[in-house]
Amino acid sequence: MSLWEPDDRGEAVQLTGTDFSGNPVDTRQWAGDVVVVNTWYAACPPCRAEAPDLVAAAADYAAQGVHFIGVNGTDEGGAALAFDRTFDVPYPSISDTDGSAIADLQGHVPVQAVPTTLVLDRQGRVAARILGLADASTLRALIDEALEDPAP
Structure with missing residues (x-):
């Protein structure tokens, strides 16, 4: 895990693309909110292991304006949508x-x-990175920390 202090976070991350249902996705629409970015693919064992924790965190933090987004560079639509289901x-x-x-x-x-x-702060900058399987308690602590940062 890596953490960046606010003064060391650099420029905002802007991700755009199309989801597996054909809808446009643009993280700029979430400006001012905390965003969690997760890279994954359907046959990845640690991705499958962490998925229930990511889903639970997305539900638990939605009311606080935390947004989650996946990035999948491996799967075609069928495999990705099956994973989502x-x-x-x-x-x-x-x-x-x-x-x-x-x-x-x-x-x-x-x-x-x-x-x-990745946990992006309210300014869209990378505040933290977890390489490999994201431990649920670690992820939640990082999200809580990002939520404490002042809004831009």
Whole structure:
């Protein structure tokens, strides 16, 4: 896990793309809110292991304006949507088979493994990164910390 102090967070991350249902996704619509970004693919064992915790956190933090978004550069629509149904995933995932979303992230923070989970502060900057399986209590502590940051 890596943490960045507010003065070391750099520029805001902006992810855009299309989800697996064909809907546009743009994180700029969540400006001023905390955003959790998770890279995953359907056959990834740690992705499957962490999915219930991510789904629970997305539900628990929704009322506080925390948004979750997945980035999947491996799967076609059928596999990704089956994963979403299996785990009842309530948030969108960008279809990133061209690698553009990961490239956008790489400009801000290294994404060296799948899964990788990022917590973006209210200004859209990377506040924390978890490489590999995201432990539920660690993720929630990072979200809580980001929520304590003042709004932009």
